[in-house]
Amino acid sequence: MKKLLILGASRYQVPLIDAARQLGFYTIAASIPGDYPGFLIADECCFADISKPDEILFQAKKHQIDGITTCGMDTGVRSMGKVCDAMGLAGINEKAAQTATDKALSKERFQKAGVRCAKSFRISSLKDLENALESLTFPVVLKAVDLMGSRGIYRCASEDEARKAFEEIFTESAQDYCLAEEFLDGLLFGAEGMVSGGKLDFLLPYGTEVYHGAFVPTSLGHWAPLEQTECYEEIEQTVLQALDALGIQTSPFNCDLISKDGHVFLIEINPRAGASFLSESVGISYGVNYYELLCRQAMGESVKDFFDLKGNPPCASASHMIISEKTGILKNLKTDVLSDNRIEKLDLFVKAGDLVRAYQNGRDTAGFVIVKGESAQICREHLKEILPKIVLDVE
Ligand SMILES: Nc1ncnc2c1ncn2[C@@H]1O[C@H](COP(=O)(O)OP(=O)(O)O)[C@@H](O)[C@H]1O
Numbered sequence: 001m002k003k004l005l006i007l008g009a010s011r012y013q014v015p016l017i018d019a020a021r022q023l024g025f026y027t028i029a030a031s032i033p034g035d036y037p038g039f040l041i042a043d044e045c046c047f048a049d050i051s052k053p054d055e056i057l058f059q060a061k062k063h064q065i066d067g068i069t070t071c072g073m074d075t076g077v078r079s080m081g082k083v084c085d086a087m088g089l090a091g092i093n094e095k096a097a098q099t100a101t102d103k104a105l106s107k108e109r110f111q112k113a114g115v116r117c118a119k120s121f122r123i124s125s126l127k128d129l130e131n132a133l134e135s136l137t138f139p140v141v142l143k144a145v146d147l148m149g150s151r152g153i154y155r156c157a158s159e160d161e162a163r164k165a166f167e168e169i170f171t172e173s174a175q176d177y178c179l180a181e182e183f184l185d186g187l188l189f190g191a192e193g194m195v196s197g198g199k200l201d202f203l204l205p206y207g208t209e210v211y212h213g214a215f216v217p218t219s220l221g222h223w224a225p226l227e228q229t230e231c232y233e234e235i236e237q238t239v240l241q242a243l244d245a246l247g248i249q250t251s252p253f254n255c256d257l258i259s260k261d262g263h264v265f266l267i268e269i270n271p272r273a274g275a276s277f278l279s280e281s282v283g284i285s286y287g288v289n290y291y292e293l294l295c296r297q298a299m300g301e302s303v304k305d306f307f308d309l310k311g312n313p314p315c316a317s318a319s320h321m322i323i324s325e326k327t328g329i330l331k332n333l334k335t336d337v338l339s340d341n342r343i344e345k346l347d348l349f350v351k352a353g354d355l356v357r358a359y360q361n362g363r364d365t366a367g368f369v370i371v372k373g374e375s376a377q378i379c380r381e382h383l384k385e386i387l388p389k390i391v392l393d394v395e
């Protein structure tokens with residue numbers, strides 16, 4: 001039996017572990033010890049810190065694995081790179097993994113390669129910040145380079161706010177530098193894809209349901225396919241340029257993009273499948289189990305043919321976060337929609353008695369729902385009916 005090492009054992013990796021087992025691989029779930037559901041379904045548990053490449057390489061060699069993968073988070077990406085290089089496995093290389101998981105390093109590569117993105121400066125002192133602000137106009141974005149889920153990202157309207165954000169970032173980030181960049185005031189969207197040997201296996205741009213919070217716009221949900229396909233070629237070109245700039249040859253990826261003044265700008269590209277039901281959307285679009293394809297690619301198999309639609313239009317989907325407007329204890333969770341056959345999947349992360357927080361960012365997610373249908377527009381209408389029927393009764 002071929003062995004697949006899966007980095008992470010949280011609910012986000014459960015479908016990945018399931019898929020690997022379905023394919024007949026021997027699954028080893030790696031994570032720091034904890035009450036993680038992935039440990040219950042994997043063939044073997046490996047207690048290790050997935051953010052420590054040397055620790056994971058030691059385990060990978062000990063278990064003589066044939067492939068390594070993860071999904072939905074950046075934590076294990078550097079370890080994957082190290083293991084792929086050292087053991088000659090399919091996947092991202094170490095150098096690309098290091099660059100892609102540092103927003104300053106990747107920005108520098110993008111700028112050198114001419115990838116269209118926000119004007120950006122690496123800063124490590126208040127003097128650097130002052131210099132950067134001279135070349136930028138307010139609002140600006142101050143950004144930690146090593147966090148995810150919109151943590152450590154601040155939109156600042158004045159020098160005073162920028163100085164405060166600069167101080168705040170270093171309480172959250174492990175690095176001693178951050179970025180100051182131009183705020184792109186445009187339409188946020190994303191793309192999910194896979195590349196093998198530098199060639200795209202598929203590219204699925206998707207629309208983003210934007211939450212306009214206190215700091216930067218973030219995503220509450222998405223729909224696919226994206227209707228405005230007139231910019232498809234520019235999206236593809238931007239993504240290929242960005243992958244090339246980072247040296248990513250074989251990997252799944254998820255990216256954030258903004259369209260502004262008729263052009264596509266890249267915010268970031270992460271070398272792993274996205275979270276929040278994006279893998280489910282890819283699955284619906286192409287009629288596949290995308291988690292299986294993540295496993296196949298990690299095992300060195302070709303995946304390109306699975307995305308060949310042979311003229312069939314892709315199927316549409318739309319997903320949305322389940323959130324609370326109030327902070328308090330969850331008294332009751334009413335879901336009158338469980339038998340609604342438009343729902344592809346509903347995941348709830350909270351139960352009666354739990355503390356639920358009013359939504360501010362991804363950490364306050366109470367669950368996700370995804371529907372499928374004939375068009376993205378129809379799916380979004382389905383969601384409008386379904387979401388009010390999932391009621392979080394918070395006191
Ligand atoms: N320069 C920018 N201009 C406008 N919005 C931005 C900019 N940088 C980030 N954002 C917004 O903040 C979100 C989070 O930033 P991002 O760089 O993707 O970090 P992460 O997703 O790792 O937290 C983006 O999806 C985007 O909505």
Ligand SMILES: [Mg+2]
Nearest residue numbers: 149150256268
């Ligand atoms: Mg992002």
